[in-house]
Amino acid sequence: MSSPLLRIDGLAKRFPEFELKSVSFGLPAGLLMGLIGPNGAGKTTLLKAILGLVKPDAGMITFQGRDLAREGAALRARIAYVSDEPKFMPGVRLRTLKEVHASFFPAWDEARWKSLMADFGLDPQNKSDTLSLGQRTRFALTLALSRDAELLVLDEPTTGLDPAFRRELLARLAATLDDRRAILFSTHITSDLEVRADLVTLLRDGEVVFSHSQDALRDSWGVVKGGLDLLETDGSNGFQGLRTNAHGFEGLTDDVESARRRYEGRALVERASLEDILVLLGRRRPEGKPHAA
Amino acid sequence: MLLELLRRDLRLHWGSLVVPILILGMGLGAVVMADEGTRLTGLILETSFLIPMLPVIIHQRESAKGTLGDLLVLPVSRAAVVRLRYAEVLFFTGGLLLLAHAAVWVELSVAARHPIPMSVMSRDQFLGVGVLLIFWFAYPMPLFLGWGMKGLVVGYGSLITLVVTLAMTETDLHRFIDASMARPVAMALVLAGLFTLSYLLSLKFFSRRDF
Amino acid sequence: MANLLELRNLSKSHGAFNLRDVDLAVPAGTITGLIGANGAGKSTLLKLVLGLLPLDGGEIRLFGEDARLGGARLRQRIGFVQESPTLFPLLRVDELGEVVAPFYPRWDRATYRRICDAFELPRKTAFARLSQGSRMKAALALALSHEAELLLLDEPTSGLDPLMRRDLLDLLLEVIQDEGRAVLFSTHITSDLERVADHVAILKAGRLVLAGAKDDLLESWALVRGGEELLEGPLKDRCRGGERTELGLTLLCEGAGSLASLLPDGALQERPSLEDLVYFHDRGKESLCAR
Numbered sequence: 001m002s003s004p005l006l007r008i009d010g011l012a013k014r015f016p017e018f019e020l021k022s023v024s025f026g027l028p029a030g031l032l033m034g035l036i037g038p039n040g041a042g043k044t045t046l047l048k049a050i051l052g053l054v055k056p057d058a059g060m061i062t063f064q065g066r067d068l069a070r071e072g073a074a075l076r077a078r079i080a081y082v083s084d085e086p087k088f089m090p091g092v093r094l095r096t097l098k099e100v101h102a103s104f105f106p107a108w109d110e111a112r113w114k115s116l117m118a119d120f121g122l123d124p125q126n127k128s129d130t131l132s133l134g135q136r137t138r139f140a141l142t143l144a145l146s147r148d149a150e151l152l153v154l155d156e157p158t159t160g161l162d163p164a165f166r167r168e169l170l171a172r173l174a175a176t177l178d179d180r181r182a183i184l185f186s187t188h189i190t191s192d193l194e195v196r197a198d199l200v201t202l203l204r205d206g207e208v209v210f211s212h213s214q215d216a217l218r219d220s221w222g223v224v225k226g227g228l229d230l231l232e233t234d235g236s237n238g239f240q241g242l243r244t245n246a247h248g249f250e251g252l253t254d255d256v257e258s259a260r261r262r263y264e265g266r267a268l269v270e271r272a273s274l275e276d277i278l279v280l281l282g283r284r285r286p287e288g289k290p291h292a293a
Numbered sequence: 294m295l296l297e298l299l300r301r302d303l304r305l306h307w308g309s310l311v312v313p314i315l316i317l318g319m320g321l322g323a324v325v326m327a328d329e330g331t332r333l334t335g336l337i338l339e340t341s342f343l344i345p346m347l348p349v350i351i352h353q354r355e356s357a358k359g360t361l362g363d364l365l366v367l368p369v370s371r372a373a374v375v376r377l378r379y380a381e382v383l384f385f386t387g388g389l390l391l392l393a394h395a396a397v398w399v400e401l402s403v404a405a406r407h408p409i410p411m412s413v414m415s416r417d418q419f420l421g422v423g424v425l426l427i428f429w430f431a432y433p434m435p436l437f438l439g440w441g442m443k444g445l446v447v448g449y450g451s452l453i454t455l456v457v458t459l460a461m462t463e464t465d466l467h468r469f470i471d472a473s474m475a476r477p478v479a480m481a482l483v484l485a486g487l488f489t490l491s492y493l494l495s496l497k498f499f500s501r502r503d504f
Numbered sequence: 505m506a507n508l509l510e511l512r513n514l515s516k517s518h519g520a521f522n523l524r525d526v527d528l529a530v531p532a533g534t535i536t537g538l539i540g541a542n543g544a545g546k547s548t549l550l551k552l553v554l555g556l557l558p559l560d561g562g563e564i565r566l567f568g569e570d571a572r573l574g575g576a577r578l579r580q581r582i583g584f585v586q587e588s589p590t591l592f593p594l595l596r597v598d599e600l601g602e603v604v605a606p607f608y609p610r611w612d613r614a615t616y617r618r619i620c621d622a623f624e625l626p627r628k629t630a631f632a633r634l635s636q637g638s639r640m641k642a643a644l645a646l647a648l649s650h651e652a653e654l655l656l657l658d659e660p661t662s663g664l665d666p667l668m669r670r671d672l673l674d675l676l677l678e679v680i681q682d683e684g685r686a687v688l689f690s691t692h693i694t695s696d697l698e699r700v701a702d703h704v705a706i707l708k709a710g711r712l713v714l715a716g717a718k719d720d721l722l723e724s725w726a727l728v729r730g731g732e733e734l735l736e737g738p739l740k741d742r743c744r745g746g747e748r749t750e751l752g753l754t755l756l757c758e759g760a761g762s763l764a765s766l767l768p769d770g771a772l773q774e775r776p777s778l779e780d781l782v783y784f785h786d787r788g789k790e791s792l793c794a795r
Contacts, residue, residue, distance in 0.1 A: 036666075037665075038665045038666070038667050038668075039635065039664075039665040039668070048503075048504070051365075051366045052365065052366070052371075053362055053365055053366065053503065053504040054503045054504070055500075055501055055502075055503055072370070073369055073370035076366060076367065076368040076369075077368035079366075081366045083362060085359075087358060087359035087360055087362075087363070088363075089305045089306070089354070089358055089360055090358060092304075092305055096304060096305075097305075099304070100300075100301045100304050101367075103297050103300065103301070104297060104367045104368060104369070132542075134542050159662060159663050160659075160662055160663070160692065161542065161692065162540065162541040162542050162544075162692050162782075163692060163693075163694055163782050164541055164782060164787075165542070166692075167779070188663070188665050188666055189693055189695075190666060190695075191693075191695045191779070245674065275666050275670075275695065278665075278667065279666050279670045282667065
């Protein structure tokens, strides 16, 4: 893999109620990366830092090897962003909003925009304040996808959208990827990522838990499901996360192979879905526990 | 880039600029109707509130409607956005003065009473416009850009307090103003300096803000 | 098992769209998931049940009685949580309970307090200052505290993070442990349904296109992948939708149990996910499985 299109290095940002602590990962061109994590893990702050909306306290973000803090304005011509709650000036027609937006991007592709608008069921004559949240997101996506951007940064673009549309959108996004483009995509709907994402980065409590390919995740993470009695005899040692209810326990391990050997015949050991990992890891790292892989 | 940004503002915000511009239009009517000696006084008074308010109204709408983020993720720097606000105030002021002149020129030529002068404003009136621009725009703007609505309230609030206090304590403001006006070049330089200082502070405060 | 809710031939024209001939039953002790595209009629359906909109045709039976005759008396026994609940934004969580209590004779103050604590809701915080997930929890606590037997939830998990979603779903599972209760909820997140729903109803453009026990549905449908030859044989009669991509054809077929003999060589049969069912049903029917 050549040097990544987007590289985040030791990014830190402290807010009164929350902190991003030395976040580092890379996103190579040609790939779609899913960014997941509980609310308050720092996903939106991280994405905003890439766009220069949030000024980091420390660390560096480079895009195509150039420092975004210093050359952000020029580089943003090639980075498109859809926020988690896109807002548009009320009372303005979508067509006008598009014209204003397009005037900043020489590579604007009008034909593509028109076909996206038709595909997404949007009327350019409509005014921005008549749109629902789902429609605002769709409109923001038409703008982001029509300017030949090399990095797409999408903050929960699928919230409130129905499964059929989400699937089409992801297929469409994946189809835009080539050897100079990448997509960074945060979501709560992890099943969306399982089909299309090449890489998954999990943020928790302001830290990167992992940033891996889906294959690597599948090979290492697992869920152990068993009765509460087993938990009592074996203890919860070695689990990265644990949830119990009246019927039994679910424990998360980052070494599924040795868990299989250890619990053979005594508990069910399955591969962990992204949702399993997220839910079982919980919102914060337990005191004194080391980082996961 | 500045031109594109300006065009963006005019297209997205013209709706909320209509009322202030109508008021200015009525002001122009008053200019034409008034006596020669006082014809621009009312207009300048208007300028003091309306013109500096236009960029503030625009910026305030952007942040209230949540679209400031949209503006900042465009391939423009924070500095360009600050530059835009300062260019806007000059653009609107210049436009107004030009319109005022045009109105007077038209009126004079229709009446055919006078030889038509190049400038219908006195030097003092020009300086007056500059002073008002400093007070109502250059002073509050860095606070507004740096701290949002809170900054704006502090900026205008302190300004109004200052004006009221000066009026109540009967400070000998007139003598100070007359003395200043007697040195027009120095005065103009001081105004330009203050405007630049305001711009630099805005740049500093706006650049380090998180959105 | 008694049906807490029954819809018979329900129809309603509402603006540009029609809900037509909807038949649905929600038995006690079960969770039913309602799924469909934006604008398919999920919210309208829930509003009809609540009597917020008048019916054009058909019948709604709540707890075995005609909803029109039972009216407010029956609605006492329903708990409704709307999408992004607003309630009274300035009231604190504990005050909300006091405001709502007089409307429900069966209101139980202690239950409300207990559920709020179990949800870790800050009781002294104004509703508007709660996070999205906590607002949903507060609305749910209200619904559960008047001992509602039928819970109607409009996209309760939308916008929540997976942890909060899991908490909420576990809670719904807990609710129906009491065999007299049932839950009907709409969602866009099919994995939520796979986790908790006993029954699934899929709405498309105002019609209920598929409904039934989740496991039955998943077992009776199949995804078939292969080349163009799929469309040449008898398989075509079983096809109810599909998609053509550069990799070949994917068809959604009925009668999964008896498909094997109809498959051409090299074709693959798979069990669909709920999302596949929603996505492929009726898709590209004209072009792929015409006649």
